[in-house]
Amino acid sequence: MVATVVFVACLSAVLSAEVSPDVQCNFTGPFSALRSVNGRGSGGYYLINTTENNRPNCTYVRAPEVRLTEGSREKFTYGQLKKGQNVMRRHRGRVHVQGDMIIVTGKRAGISQLLFSDYRTCDVVLGPSGHDYQLWLHAHNVQNGSDPCCDVKFQELVWNRTVFQVYHETCPPVPTPVRTL
Numbered sequence: 700m701v702a703t704v705v706f707v708a709c710l711s712a713v714l715s716a717e718v719s720p721d722v723q724c725n726f727t728g729p730f731s732a733l734r735s736v737n738g739r740g741s742g743g744y745y746l747i748n749t750t751e752n753n754r755p756n757c758t759y760v761r762a763p764e765v766r767l768t769e770g771s772r773e774k775f776t777y778g779q780l781k782k783g784q785n786v787m788r789r790h791r792g793r794v795h796v797q798g799d800m801i802i803v804t805g806k807r808a809g810i811s812q813l814l815f816s817d818y819r820t821c822d823v824v825l826g827p828s829g830h831d832y833q834l835w836l837h838a839h840n841v842q843n844g845s846d847p848c849c850d851v852k853f854q855e856l857v858w859n860r861t862v863f864q865v866y867h868e869t870c871p872p873v874p875t876p877v878r879t880l
Contacts, residue, residue, distance in 0.1 A: 724847075724848035724851060724852070725848075726815060726848075726852060728799060728813075728814070728815070729798055729799040729813075730799050730813045730814070730815060730816050731798075731799070731813075731816075731818075732796035732797070732798065732799050732800055732801045732813045733767055733768075733769065733796045734816070734818050735801075735813050735816045735818060735822050736762070736763065736767055736794060736796055736801060737762065737763070737766050737767055738762050738818070738837065739762070739819070739837060739839075740762060740766065741762055742761070742762060742837060742838050742839060742873065743759050743760060743761040743762065743776075743837075743838045743873035744759065744760050744762075744822070744835040744836060744837055744838065745757065745758070745759050745835065745836055745838055745841060745865075745866040745870065745873070746758040746759070746760075746833055746834075746835055746865045746866065747834045747835065747836045747841075747845070747864070747865065747866045748833070748834045748853065748857075748862050748863065748864055748865065748866075749826070749831055749832065749833045749834070749862070749863055749865055750830070750831050750832045750833075750857055750860050750861065750862060750863070751826060751828065751831035751833075751863065752861070752863055754779075754863065754865050755779035755780060755782070755865070756779065756780045756865060756866075756867060756870070757779055757780035757787065757865070757866060757867070757870035757871065758777075758778075758779045758865050758866075759777065759778060759779070759787070759838070759870075759873045760775065760776075760777040760835075761775055761776040761777065761873060761874075761876055762775070763775045763794060764876055767794070767795065767796060769796075770795070771795060772793045772794065772795040772804070773793065773794060773795070774791060774792070774793055774876075775791070775792060775793070775794050775876075776789055776790070776791060776874070776875075776876040777789075777790055777792060777807070778790050778874070780870065780871070785869070785871060786871070787871050787873075787874045789874050789876075790805070790806060790807065791805060792804060792805030792806065792807065792808075793805055799812055799813045799814075800812055800813075801813060801824070803827075808827075809826075809827025809828075810827055811824045811825060811826050811827050811833075812824065812825040814832075814852065814856065815848070815849060815852040816849075817845075817846040817848060817849060819837070819846070820836060820837050820840040820843075820845055820846050820849070821834065821835060821836045821837065821840070821845035821846050821849035822834075822835040822849070823835075823849055823852045823853050823856065832853065832856045832857050832860075834849060834850075834853040836849075836866070838872070838873045841866065841870075
């Protein structure tokens with residue numbers, strides 16, 4: 700009985716966490732992977748938190764160099780911190796989208812599903828393994844944090860699971876794109 704009351708109280712706290720009464724979150728999907736991947740049109744996103752325990756620190760992805768259109772496949776840069784160094788690795792891949800799915804080809808191929816986006820600062824994604832939830836934040840917003848709706852959606856999905864922090868204040872800036880493929 701006490702455990703049930705505590706569970707309900709915690710669930711209510713998580714679902715209302717950090718969202719003021721004047722903020723309206725629209726979690727009704729599907730969300731547009733095309734709009735999300737094109738994002739702000741430049742810069743990159745850091746993976747902030749994930750339920751996958753083996754993600755390298757400072758994992759990032761840059762917006763494609765050429766804006767995606769329906770059916771197009773564009774080059775993009777992604778990477779992570781080199782182990783034991785304060786230098787970012789850079790890799791290349793190709794990305795295309797279909798509805799709420801983000802399809803990556805190349806060395807780290809996979810399909811991710813966009814579960815929520817505010818289309819400005821943050822995305823909540825189901826990763827390519829199909830069981831890892833991810834919170835991505837635009838590099839320009841890492842100091843300010845994500846949209847409260849992204850935080851609420853992420854917490855709702857990861858309820859009672861271990862969350863690993865991938866981004867740290869010491870992460871170097873998102874590097875410039877790799878120019879060859």
